[in-house]
Amino acid sequence: LRIQLLTMSSITNKQVLDFILYEKEEWANSALMKFKTTEVLPEIFPGQFVQVKIENSPDTYLRRPLSVNFTDRENSCLWLLVQKIGPGTCKLAGLALNSKVNMILPLGKSFTLPEPAKDSFQQQIMLIGGGIGTAPLLFLGKSLHERSYSPVFLLGGRSAADILQIDQFRLYGKVYVTTQDGSMGERGLVTEHSILKDMQPDKMYCCGPKPMMQAVASLARAKNCWCEVSLENLMACGFGACLCCVEKTTQGHVCTCTEGPVFNINQLLW
């Protein structure tokens, strides 16, 4: 039995780890939280998420699924970008430095990374993020950059305050911005940015509010472009036991936590 348990564990490879918050940058509606663990950080791919236990928040029974914003495995560091939405995320974002936070990780399927680019041919890759949905795109941008791609980032928000980490994004590619109030970049929605008229990307990756992702999916279909989106369905367990976070796909109801959160738009019914 022991042997079998170990084998199955090695396949699934989820870990429960304690982290310490060592640095935090806080804004009105969100916070960038940098965590460190004394354990070896498991390999995490862009698009995967962690289930964070929220301490001292009586109304927060379930862990909160948050996509990984950045990792530094050498130093066992992991960044999360947290939007203050409800009591749980507000409590998390309000944590003091050196607080201990428990996470289950890594969870879910990642974005599909292309083979490293060759000099002679480079695909045009566009990463589109809306609001807090930009969180996994920084990690994805870094991974693409490491594979010799120069992705184009298209970031959208209601106002300039929603456009976070723009300097970090610029390390990995060109950044375009839209805001609904026009306080940064072009005024309007991400799907209305002028760059989209000129560009014919080979691949699009998207994360943000569902209506935005649906609009991006339509756009990708119109451009006949390969596209992956990262869903934000409400989750409970985060590892496929409760079947609460399902999305209706071409394969029927599937768990967003185990079969996603990243889906190719061809799998989705929208």
Added chain:
Amino acid sequence: MVDHLSVQLKALRLKNPVMTASGTFGYGEEYLDFMDVSRIGGIIVKGTTIRPREGNDYPRMAETASGMLNAVGLQNKGVHYFVKHLYPRICDFNTNVLVNVSGSTVDDYVQAAEIIQELDKIPGIELNVSCPNVKEGGMAFGVSPRALSLVVKEVRAVYKKHLMLKLSPNVTDITELAKIAEDLIREMNWDRNVKQQSRQQTLFPLLDGAMQEVFDLFAEGRDYDTSELYELLRQKRDCDMGYLLSILLQLELYCLIRALPGNKYRLY
């Protein structure tokens, strides 16, 4: 210590009285990274039906301060998928693996039970009689004495291993239906275990009033390890060790779900 905790339910022996309710623990394999499932008395896997079911549309879950409520709608890939793909992965767990069987007609229950009976390492099934009976206008089997009797009789006629019921709580007097099932069992010399489903609130089936004492201990807000907690409980309550340990095991499951590290417990 294990002997103190063991429970005999007719032919079914549990090493301790802790089982996971159907739907709260997937097929058990989802938790292997976090715990050794052989530590608990049994696992009742997700509701299984003769044909695949898509379940209810999203959203299906609401969080509460003390747990979560869900309405998954028996999503599962059907008994044949279970036999071919899931059973081989979970059959060697060193604990009792029981299958929760659901259906829309009596035939559905009977066919699924017959198929599961062939699985050597599944010692029993639990009938979920809260399902709507399509031949009776969608009324749940478990709320009608006639339908309940019929489904129990027909399944028992083909299923020879441990059979238990998960009654519906949506009745005026659950004892009436429990009695009907029990009488049927007695008449037909069946296993007597009738399991009452008290609430559909999932994840963690709390034990009885003794749990309050555990909660009181936690009111201090500090961490306890297992032996310390056991000692505190023993002092507070003069009862046998098996009973106390069963509380601790339930607590451990609770902490697992809250994923507290190691053997430390704290209630918030």
